[in-house]
Amino acid sequence: MTDSAITHPVPYYSQYESAVMIPDLIAGTRTAGDDPLWLKSGADSREEYAFWAPRMCGVACLRMALDYWGHPVPPSVPLVRELCDAGAYVRDGDTVKGLIYRPFAEHTQARWGIAAQVEPDLTTEALHRHLGGGGLALISVHKTIRHPETTEPPSRGGHLVLAVGATEEALLIHNPSGLPDSSQEFARVPWARLAAFYAGRGVLLG
Template sequence: MEPITHQVPYYSQWESPELVPDILDGTLLASSDPLWERSGAASPEEYEYWSWRLCGMACLRMALDFWWGVGPAPVALAQECLAAGAYVRHPDGRLDGLIHAPFAAYVHQRWGLAAEARSPLAAEELPDLLAAGRLAVLSVHPSIRTLDPQPPRTGGHLVLAVGADQGHLLIHNPSGFPDGSQSFARVPWADLGRFYAGRGIVLGSYAD
């Protein structure tokens, strides 16, 4: 396999990537993120709610910056996805999503990218997709950030596949740690199956 790495800009699902460990372990509320206003949220409380649910929006921001040079505010993107049916918000605050098919339709219609929801999407397909100029939003368990030896399940979190080599898949992880698991994090192929739910959204530019 010829190594491939797309130079995709990185976005965390929190506006201050260096604070992710403190936010995840509960020593800092997301609403205390000093950069919360950049998210497009109307208040720290709105940011607190959405920031835990913005992994898909962070992946979309990365793709949009890579192809179009824009990184729209993530809460604004989330509100658009809510209107498009890619999220469903219940009266008690529960949020269903990101729902892949309406999200792919939204990305195509709103942003002019090729977008295909794929289930299944085999890990073995990823190198060829990346080599063809595509990126892939993948459903993985969030403990992929530490390569947890025994994650409780697959899926539940979204990361962006940005490269591959013989031994590893390279991902941008919106909830990764600043110690090396945020951008161009190397996930051994042998470990990927513990976390990967076998589904995702393939993104591309029609120029590819």
């Protein structure tokens, strides 16, 4: 670990058009289909948006990276369709396999010229070095990382966040399903707590 603080000024995108709804979605009092801004996603129907929104954490991370590096940012659902065509998501009825790292990385590099390296064994030291070199990273964590200090997750991985900075004490993430004014933008996850959530894999960007 280095002692210097790193913060990349990455714009934040939620996987939901109405990021303020996330506490209600977590509580189960509302569903993605209730999102009043669903049309902004580019979906053809409210049902299409409701299907994909809970599954688009990786899409949100990609949109953040595209914006940060000055590329046009497609709406979320057309982008997920593009990633389906690239093999990064595989839909079978009501189930979806993905985000699949290798086709995602290959498509990202070919389509936008953003270097994308799959890392099945990504140490925190390597992650910190990559951030220090100007890069970003999609990393696999448990969704309860929105409460890093108070939660003991049942497993690691299953949700993608974008690593956007680091200090000696903590990793800074943009969490597509984080809590408003708390754990969405530049959310601080102490390195000592990260291991409980982090699956040790991801995609290095840039």
